[in-house]
Amino acid sequence: MANGYYDTPAPRKGGKRRRNAGNLPKILILICIIAVAVIFCKLIFGRGDKQASADPVQPQQVQEVKKEYNVPPAAEENDLMKIVREEQGSEAKICYLTFDDGPTKDVTPKVLDILKKYDVPATFFCLGKMLDANRDIAERAHSEGHLLANHSYNHDYNKLYATSESFMEEIEKTEGIIKEICGDDVFRLMRFPGGSYNSGDHAAEKQQYKKVLADAGYYYIDWNCLNGDAEASLRDVDSLVAKVKNTATEDNIVVLMHDASAKKTTPDALGQIIEYLKGQGYEFRRLDEVDYYNNDKAAARQKDNSIIL
Ligand SMILES: [Zn+2]
Structure with a gap:
């Protein structure tokens, strides 16, 4: 019975722990998902930053083209x-x-x-x-x-x-x-x-x-x-x-x-x-x-x- 006693609460406790332990991977997975999302966002923003830093080049290129065709060949x-x-x-x-x-x-x-x-x-x-x-x-x-x-x-x-x-x-x-x-x-x-x-x-x-x-x-x-x-x-x-x-x-x-x-x-x-x-x-x-x-x-x-x- 003791077994039963222990068995009964133990599984409960253990079950609770197991439930907790069962939640832990989920939390870890959630953290991982958030981490991945954060990394993903950073990558996106990172790209954005790179694009932004590349922006000064773009007008220059446009300007060069404009200058080239400022007056087209006769x-x-x-x-x-x-x-x-x-x-x-x-x-x-x-x-x-x-x-x-x-x-x-x-x-x-x-x-x-x-x-x-x-x-x-x-x-x-x-x-x-x-x-x-x-x-x-x-x-x-x-x-x-x-x-x-x-x-x-x-x-x-x-x-x-x-x-x-x-x-x-x-x-x-x-x-x-x-x-x-x-x-x-x-x-x-x-x-x-x-x-x-x-x-x-x-x-x-x-x-x-x-x-x-x-x-x-x-x-x-x-x-x-x-x-x-x-x-x-x-x-x-x-x-x-x-x-x-x-x-x-x-x-x-x-x-x-x-x-x-x-x-x-x-x-x-x-x-x-x-x-x-x-x-x-x-x-x-x-x-x-x-x-x-x-x-x-x-x-x-x-x-x-x-x-x-
Ligand atoms: Zn002359």
Whole structure:
């Protein structure tokens, strides 16, 4: 009976203990489940943290893509001046400073010093032969944030405009040198020596070559503002500044200047010109920063260019 007694309570007690002992694995299992859940959650949050820490990379990638297609390669419409004008009406007034015929040892470094002082970017329409002669100066211009663009190899009108082959040969040769200096930071943009206008010498050829350029993915651009330093005689600083003041009449201006060796007063006038234009509310940009997609016409162009993008 004792057995029965003990048996009776013992199993009860023992049973209770066993029940307790039976609960213990369940509690352990519950703890394990909670632990696993906590670990799982940590892993999830951990991933979240990793994603969050990876986030700064994502906008950079997006920005790189956006920069790459800021202005798509030229196609049907390759007159960049026209596209610059279509930017009009945006809130900002934009100035694109341009310098033709360099780089030169005498003038380009002085121009670069002034641009650095005022922290403004510019576009240099370089001659291939001058890039060959003064590559270190072109490298300086590029490393200081300026755009190198194409102004033919020799600037010899009769040879350059003789045939579409001679024309494109000079353009491609110069573009090859620009690519060697700038790597991927290239934008197929050229300025016709003498301008692209449909008048004067070689006018008819120039009109044909605009299409040839478009087929090769190049824009061309003239100007709608200038300092007048292309005159044969050396202009003094006051007249260079005055010419810009008189011709800076549009919201978006492409300013023609020269960094050829003979244009010794151009860097001397540049500081005053920049100060005047800043005072007029202009922001300064390189010509590959044209806001290509900023209006209805641009949206239509975007649609047209979607295939080549
Ligand atoms: Zn020129």
